[in-house]
Amino acid sequence: MSNPTSHRLLIEAGRTERHYWKDLWRYRELLYFLSWRDILVRYKQTVIGVAWSVIRPVLTMIVFTVIFGKLAKFPSGNAPYAILVYAAMLPWQFFANALSESSNSLISNANMISKVYFPRLIVPCSAVVVSLVDFLISFAVLAVLMVWYQFIPEWRIVTVPLFLALALLASIGFSLWLSALNVKYRDFRYIVPFIVQFGLYVSPVGFSSNVVPGKWRLLYSLNPMVGVIDGFRWAILGGDAQIYWPGFLLSTGLTLLILYGGIRYFRKTERIFADII
Amino acid sequence: MSDTIIKVENLSKKYLLSHLADKREQLFSRLLVNKIKDVGARLAGSIKRNTVQAQTTEEFWALKDVSFEIKQGDRVGIIGRNGAGKSTLLKILSRITEPTKGRITIDGRVASLLEVGTGFHSELSGRENIYLNGAILGMSREEIKRKFDEIVAFAEVEKFLDTPVKRYSSGMYVRLAFAVAAHLEPEILIVDEVLAVGDMQFQKKCLGKMEDVSTKEGRTVLFVSHNMPAIRQLCKTGIVLGSGSLIMQGNTADCIDIYSHSDARKAATIVSHITKLNSNIRIDQVTVNGNAFDEVTLPSCCNELEIEVLGEILMPLRMEIEAKIVDIYDMPLAFFSPGHNQGKADLCPPGHFHLKRKMSLPPNINQGEYYLNICLAEPNVVVFVDMPRAAKLLAEGVTTKTGRTIEYARGAGWLFLPES
Numbered sequence: 001m002s003n004p005t006s007h008r009l010l011i012e013a014g015r016t017e018r019h020y021w022k023d024l025w026r027y028r029e030l031l032y033f034l035s036w037r038d039i040l041v042r043y044k045q046t047v048i049g050v051a052w053s054v055i056r057p058v059l060t061m062i063v064f065t066v067i068f069g070k071l072a073k074f075p076s077g078n079a080p081y082a083i084l085v086y087a088a089m090l091p092w093q094f095f096a097n098a099l100s101e102s103s104n105s106l107i108s109n110a111n112m113i114s115k116v117y118f119p120r121l122i123v124p125c126s127a128v129v130v131s132l133v134d135f136l137i138s139f140a141v142l143a144v145l146m147v148w149y150q151f152i153p154e155w156r157i158v159t160v161p162l163f164l165a166l167a168l169l170a171s172i173g174f175s176l177w178l179s180a181l182n183v184k185y186r187d188f189r190y191i192v193p194f195i196v197q198f199g200l201y202v203s204p205v206g207f208s209s210n211v212v213p214g215k216w217r218l219l220y221s222l223n224p225m226v227g228v229i230d231g232f233r234w235a236i237l238g239g240d241a242q243i244y245w246p247g248f249l250l251s252t253g254l255t256l257l258i259l260y261g262g263i264r265y266f267r268k269t270e271r272i273f274a275d276i277i
Numbered sequence: 278m279s280d281t282i283i284k285v286e287n288l289s290k291k292y293l294l295s296h297l298a299d300k301r302e303q304l305f306s307r308l309l310v311n312k313i314k315d316v317g318a319r320l321a322g323s324i325k326r327n328t329v330q331a332q333t334t335e336e337f338w339a340l341k342d343v344s345f346e347i348k349q350g351d352r353v354g355i356i357g358r359n360g361a362g363k364s365t366l367l368k369i370l371s372r373i374t375e376p377t378k379g380r381i382t383i384d385g386r387v388a389s390l391l392e393v394g395t396g397f398h399s400e401l402s403g404r405e406n407i408y409l410n411g412a413i414l415g416m417s418r419e420e421i422k423r424k425f426d427e428i429v430a431f432a433e434v435e436k437f438l439d440t441p442v443k444r445y446s447s448g449m450y451v452r453l454a455f456a457v458a459a460h461l462e463p464e465i466l467i468v469d470e471v472l473a474v475g476d477m478q479f480q481k482k483c484l485g486k487m488e489d490v491s492t493k494e495g496r497t498v499l500f501v502s503h504n505m506p507a508i509r510q511l512c513k514t515g516i517v518l519g520s521g522s523l524i525m526q527g528n529t530a531d532c533i534d535i536y537s538h539s540d541a542r543k544a545a546t547i548v549s550h551i552t553k554l555n556s557n558i559r560i561d562q563v564t565v566n567g568n569a570f571d572e573v574t575l576p577s578c579c580n581e582l583e584i585e586v587l588g589e590i591l592m593p594l595r596m597e598i599e600a601k602i603v604d605i606y607d608m609p610l611a612f613f614s615p616g617h618n619q620g621k622a623d624l625c626p627p628g629h630f631h632l633k634r635k636m637s638l639p640p641n642i643n644q645g646e647y648y649l650n651i652c653l654a655e656p657n658v659v660v661f662v663d664m665p666r667a668a669k670l671l672a673e674g675v676t677t678k679t680g681r682t683i684e685y686a687r688g689a690g691w692l693f694l695p696e697s
Contacts, residue, residue: 007383007384007385007386007464008382008383008384009372009381009382009383009384009385009387010380010381010382010383011369011370011372011375011376011380011381011382011383012376012379012380012381013375013376013377013378013379013380014375026415027415029412029417029418030412030413030415032412033408033409033412033413034409034412036409037398037401037405037409040400040401040405041398041400041401044400109396111392111395111396112395112396112413113373114373115373115391115392115395116371116373116389116391116395116396116413116414117371117372117373117387117389118413118415271374271375272374272375274368274373274374275292275374
């Protein structure tokens with residue numbers, strides 16, 4: 001028989017779930033299964049399958065290397081320009097994919113949301129996890145590039161997971177905001193592709209952030225991805241790649257703020273998702 | 278055990294209906310424009326602020342002050358018309374949506390099955406979907422692995438486990454989906470009208486499974502259905518909802534009785550089924566067995582149907598009641614015509630009229646759903662009023678000595694013939 005105290009559940013108006021985080025933990029396997037589903041389904045009935053997750057960043061990298069490195073002749077320090085670009089391409093693609101996938105995630109899972117209970121936070125998070133898998137695949141390409149250019153990274157490369165974690169937090173933060181807003185205001189379906197496209201140019205993907213004049217550097221760091229990308233470059237390129245610390249701290253602080261706000265907003269609105277979706 | 282497992286107190290749920298009913302109202306830009314206009318108007322000191330956005334919203338109480346208690350191990354049927362609040366109640370109980378007022382205390386884990394196959398992905402195979410659906414319903418991977426063979430056997434899809442479910446027949450799809458849900462192990466199982474799909478045999482199997490879950494394992498089952506025989510078979514007690522309020526809680530038979538006679542079913546009267554009406558006739562009321570609503574339960578034996586029509590005519594008419602019993606495919610099964618029987622129809626004088634005819638039904642009508650089509654006609658000449666499917670007849674059927682209830686849907690036809 002049931003143990004009454006262990007599963008007592010109280011449903012009341014305006015009550016935030018006391019067991020929310022425990023529930024989230026209990027449903028962790030759902031996170032795994034949803035991501036697994038999306039990955040399985042993703043490349044069904046495509047000819048080259050997983051190669052798509054490699055082709056996109058590689059082609060962008062080639063274009064940027066030619067335009068910024070060869071034509072505009074931006075500096076790249078001691079590293080090959082292709083690696084400079086690719087090191088930034090990795091976190092950027094991750095962030096951009098996570099944003100586009102997760103902002104629609106709640107709506108594309110609307111039937112689940114209106115028929116089953118589970119912590120809704122899982123849905124956008126699983127979309128981020130799917131992008132993370134793409135990131136790992138693309139990361140393998142970086143290794144190939146390094147062999148090609150005979151570029152040997154320094155010890156700093158072991159700090160990549162740290163910056164990846166920062167990218168993850170930024171992605172989740174933005175995803176929570178956008179997915180929750182998208183449930184109510186479908187405008188965000190149009191806003192997100194714009195953010196992603198625009199962001200590629202205002203983030204230091206095709207060029208090093210050193211080309212930004214010193215007095216603008218702090219302002220530039222208001223873009224949370226600036227910190228992440230600089231971090232990736234610092235870890236992967238080594239040598240004279242430097243982190244601009246005040247900017248990095250500002251970026252990180254902003255990321256955490258957005259994440260905190262995202263969780264708050266998501267928690268506040270998820271209670272009415274089923275009614276308005 | 279008879280301790281309370283679910284306690285619902287003064288539960289209410291309000292929805293806001295926007296009468297512009299316009300999706301664009303939800304657009305962010307629209308909202309921004311309205312906000313700006315609003316602010317602008319306020320700055321300008323205008324008093325017509327509210328006319329800027331003449332969006333009329335109306336409150337709609339899907340549930341109002343509903344209180345009840347459910348004991349451990351009960352099988353409770355929740356019945357009521359469409360729109361009575363059944364689904365809203367289930368959604369609140371399963372934490373999909375929040376109540377506006379009131380509280381619910383639940384002592385146990387809840388698993389709800391509001392739709393068969395929620396989260397199934399058509400591209401994935403049967404095997405993959407079992408895991409996915411199990412996870413969505415709250416099972417752990419270990420649990421699913423343990424029950425995998427049982428689920429597959431229950432669903433009878435062994436051969437197609439690695440086929441994408443988009444190539445499944447709808448029957449297989451439903452079987453697989455129910456099988457996963459049926460193997461959940463919650464203390465409380467909430468099931469919405471999901472058995473409407475699938476063939477009779479499978480429905481039987483599902484009902485049997487739910488009964489098992491409750492009697493053998495002591496679980497509580499909440500079951501919503503419009504299928505009264507199923508409710509009668511499965512549930513010990515019932516809850517009747519009508520336009521958002523609790524009408525009664527009690528044993529199943531009483532609940533079904535109340536449901537089929539009370540205002541709980543106000544939504545559809547027999548009169549509402551009129552499709553053809555002569556301009557000289559006004560119909561005030563039509564009843565079958567004294568009941569103005571369009572559902573009649575036929576017990577297994579010795580039935581009569583009394584059709585009564587009240588109204589007014591502007592000119593004298595030779596008018597008689599005629600009726601047909603048809604099956605769910607509108608295939609006629611039986612015809613009733615006092616006019617043909619007596620050779621002529623009486624002449625009704627102008628003014629109010631009151632027609633009342635009684636037909637006797639054969640005994641041993643097989644279990645199933647039939648419809649009664651009612652007409653007012655001058656036999657062989659003209660039909661004045663037509664009411665196709667005026668009432669649904671729910672026959673409870675004959676249970677034979679083998680313990681089998683003979684069903685129309687399983688090919689037995691509509692009568693079970695006795696030996697002479």
